[in-house]
Amino acid sequence: NAGVTQTPKFQVLKTGQSMTLQCAQDMNHEYMSWYRQDPGMGLRLIHYSVGAGITDQGEVPNGYNVSRSTTEDFPLRLLSAAPSQTSVYFCASSYNAGGETQYFGPGTRLLVL
Amino acid sequence: GESVGLHLPTLSVQEGDNSIINCAYSNSASDYFIWYKQESGKGPQFIIDIRSNMDKRQGQRVTVLLNKTVKHLSLQIAATQPGDSAVYFCAENTPPTGRRALTFGSGTRLQVQP
Numbered sequence: 698n699a700g701v702t703q704t705p706k707f708q709v710l711k712t713g714q715s716m717t718l719q720c721a722q723d724m725n726h727e728y729m730s731w732y733r734q735d736p737g738m739g740l741r742l743i744h745y746s747v748g749a750g751i752t753d754q755g756e757v758p759n760g761y762n763v764s765r766s767t768t769e770d771f772p773l774r775l776l777s778a779a780p781s782q783t784s785v786y787f788c789a790s791s792y793n794a795g796g797e798t799q800y801f802g803p804g805t806r807l808l809v810l
Numbered sequence: 811g812e813s814v815g816l817h818l819p820t821l822s823v824q825e826g827d828n829s830i831i832n833c834a835y836s837n838s839a840s841d842y843f844i845w846y847k848q849e850s851g852k853g854p855q856f857i858i859d860i861r862s863n864m865d866k867r868q869g870q871r872v873t874v875l876l877n878k879t880v881k882h883l884s885l886q887i888a889a890t891q892p893g894d895s896a897v898y899f900c901a902e903n904t905p906p907t908g909r910r911a912l913t914f915g916s917g918t919r920l921q922v923q924p
Binding site for chain 1: 853854
């Protein structure tokens with residue numbers, strides 16, 4: 698199994714541009730989530746999904762959209778990038794949301810100019 | 811809001827010594843706790859977990875202790891090695907009351923001196 702994969706690894710955007718961060722897992726996990734990590738801070742939840750077709754907001758959802766059309770994929774979309782969205786983004790998955798261990802991808806480093 | 815926090819931002823130890831990383835949590839309803847290790851440029855990696863019905867759990871060279879009375883969690887690493895150098899995060903899971911995700915602390919950097 699590849700586990701949780703994320704693309705791209707690094708991206709530079711200009712303010713106002715849009716992009717999609719890709720996340721995929723091959724472990725047949727129902728639960729997937731997106732976190733952002735800023736310097737000196739822990740991970741903060743952006744959006745999560747408890748199964749295909751179901752998504753919900755986390756702690757810091759503003760400026761981000763998600764969809765879950767398949768069990769494997771959970772893309773994160775930035776419709777109009779802002780410098781405040783400069784961060785490292787991690788996707789995670791787990792078998793379910795009931796306190797099970799979450800497995801993280803390698804991250805996408807995003808710089809918004 | 812409720813949060814998970816850490817006492818020390820940086821911990822420096824000698825190779826071979828034991829390391830103890832501490833974490834305080836404030837949500838008494840949390841029932842599951844995880845320690846993650848994050849190396850530079852990588853995603854968090856699961857180390858060990860513990861449920862609230864336990865006080866102690868041991869893994870390979872690592873032990874997690876949970877003190878629910880004072881809402882304190884610790885990670886003990888035996889015979890610390892240079893490869894243990896990383897940032898360590900504690901995380902808590904609170905039973906579904908609208909949120910189904912982990913709450914992370916801000917992390918402790920462990921530096922192992924050769």
